[in-house]
Amino acid sequence: MSDLLSLSMILFSIGAVGVLVRRNALIVFMCVELMLNGTNLAFVAFAREHGNLDGQLAAFLVMVVAAAEVVVGLAIIIAIHRSRGSISVDEVRQVRG
């Protein structure tokens, strides 16, 4: 139980560091996905701990939300690349198009 949770926390922390450190917007986005996967693992671990399926359903809903978020986020990255020619997060300092 605690080792599964520890792995989930480690993955979440690695994802958080990646969001802070990386410059490429695509990789920042992948790190967000890594954080979501870490929380999913914690949900599954807690579902097993308690012997019911509520945690697994929560993980399933997180997956649906992640899929929707990826679709919109990648569309935003493509739009930024189209208008600025770069997807480095340092060069996108204003939201205004």
Add this chain to the structure above:
Amino acid sequence: MTAFGVVAPIVVIAALGLLFARKAVHAALSLAVVMIGLAVLYAANGAPFLFAVQIIVYTGAIMMLFLFVVMLVGVESGPEAVTEPLPGQRVAAALVGLGFGAMLVVGVGQVVANGFAVPVAAVEDDNVEGLAALMFGPYVLAFQFTAALLVTAVLGAMVLAHQERLTPQLSQAEHAAQRIRDFGTDGKHPGNAPTPGVYARHNAVDAPALLPDGTPLESSVPGALVRRGQVIRPPVTGPGLGGEPSSDVAPRTDDETDGEDRS
């Protein structure tokens, strides 16, 4: 917990690869490794339905989407800049991340260190039926909200990825007139670009044509090859070396090359 002992190091190493990969493609592949490893962990911990969904949705759909976008925008973005706009930000971020991770691991690990109260079979038997009973029972409202979310995401992606044409599309006649106008103002040749050179030992488009003085003509090879540095250098770059492989390229001017292209 043997599955955990095998999979967990692989997952952590692949997740670290996400931090240190220089190219976006390598980061995407290491993220795929993380997701497959997590799917194995789900299967080992009484979640066969989530195992299948993780493989299909995350590894199959989301990672494919990431790779498509890498193909569209990420490849040409190149390696990240070495200079930091905020000095010391990486070190500070790494320190904060380490502290954050240590706090989470120690804190959560101490709170729940009891081990599993129930066997795996309690959540593994009738997994899909149980999830369906929950999803269409007490959680049916959340399920319907995800439906609305998916429709909104589809619409948002369509709106964001749609490209409005800002200038009218030029017809073929207008293109031709523009070419002649460029020829009149800048002297840019209105015809085809010169063809790549073909040497005795090389028969591909990455070999540039030679000008009369033996220098390679950059505009005779595709621009993408020039930017990638994949252009073959001709074996001899100077005139007056008879008998070498370059001597069978007849010296001719740029204009003559164009004339032959159009015929």
